[in-house]
Amino acid sequence: MLRPFGYALQGVVWTVIWLAALAIYPGSMLYVAVDDPAAVVRNMSEMLSSPVQATVLVVVLVPLVAVVMGPAALWLLPTASWPLMVLSWVYVGRSLRPDHRSERLSRTTWARPGEAFGPPTVTSVAMSLQPVRRSRLTDVLMRFYAAGWNPDGRMFLAMLPAGLAWVAGVVALLDGVPPAARWTAGAVAAALLATSAVLGVRAFRARFAPRVTPADGVARWSPEERRDRLAQLRRAQASRRRGSDAGR
Template sequence: MTSAPDEAATAPRPPGTAARMLRPLGYLLVGLVWTVLALVILGLGPGILVYVAVDGTMEVGGIWAGLVEQPSEMVAFCLVVPLLVVLWGPGVLWYLPSASWPLAALSFVYVGRSLMPGYADERLSRTTRVGRGRTIGLPTVGGVALSLQPVRETALTRFLMRFYVSGWLPDGRMFLAMLPAGAGWLLALVGLARDVPAPARAVLLVAAAALVLWSVVLGRRAWRRRFDGTAAPSTTKGSVAELSAGERRARLAELTARREARQRRSPGR
């Protein structure tokens, strides 16, 4: 009986009138910002290859001649290549896109929900915190706040949240799966140079496509191991026993709010 006041105190309050009026614009602006970031990241990955292919002026002969003449630069080049494979494979081709476009898509989903009467009296998104070292990005002193998570889940938001989790809470299997794609990106970049002989260009591009396909196969396996047959992914800690007292109260309040929302929507309840 003593827990009732705590539940009421921690339950999320419905948005006020001003918040309901402003949140369509707010979510729209947030969605546009994340869309721009996603497009920039897309330009760093496949976009560079498209530009090189369309421009048709890139040459690698001079670069290679300079490396051969300077052994120290050749050593540096050999050290940089694995770094580029890691940065462009798991980083630019997977983690960064997954950490950006799902947030844009979720924001636009909330724009639509904010215009629907059925969502007028409830919050549309929530923020949770995860421990430091669990997310991508620079090290932080405390936990990291992950926002724009849906309060009311649907098949669409569950689908988007899987990419969201893949980007912000990376796992080792997907990291390894995307390494061949990073090598394929480099081979494709060289193969698109205009001074590469046609037979060598064909070999490089075929090898690049094979490496990308290999990453697709490995990535699909990693995805299924992580998500298939499980509940919707969560960015909170794994079990209730791992949560602090405040986090347990917040989770209880969230479940209570969802149950009350379902009761309001159900006729005759």
């Protein structure tokens, strides 16, 4: 009886977390550019006028901001939260259906320290809200779940241009910057975001593309994939038998 309310509560929590994560990238950009643009322009001018400070800005600060705002803020934080949000609401719907009333809806597995996204831990990390009964929707959600909680290097690199786009976007929004520089920075920011979008799609597809080779065959298939393939073979065999009987 209480399962729908429990999953709904989790859905609300993850929805709030997702909305907060989604607002970090544009919100921080607007805050830096609009809160005190004169001070930002003044500080940037002072740093660029000093060779040492300019080197620190280009070599240290800009790459650091690119890592924080690209792979972390734009990709990992939202992607680690919205699949859990949607899964929670999926379970709310399932818990209200009579055919799911007596079965377990979700399960939890444990990742070893360092395997999951988040601060360093000395204990295993709970990976909750994984579906017990699979569907096409939950399969898609679990791919994004894995991409958010178990990040890979290719997606990290794909999101770095978006991190640089954050820097260019701040310049484009600053009032004290000459109009030509603002338009140029805006165009650069748009191009960098488009680059991350293209590279991100490629990285995601490459990560979850089927990887079955003649050397390992079905050995790398999951139990669910083996079961689905066996069902397909049985249906094909039954269809051939029916065609053979009809031809007699």
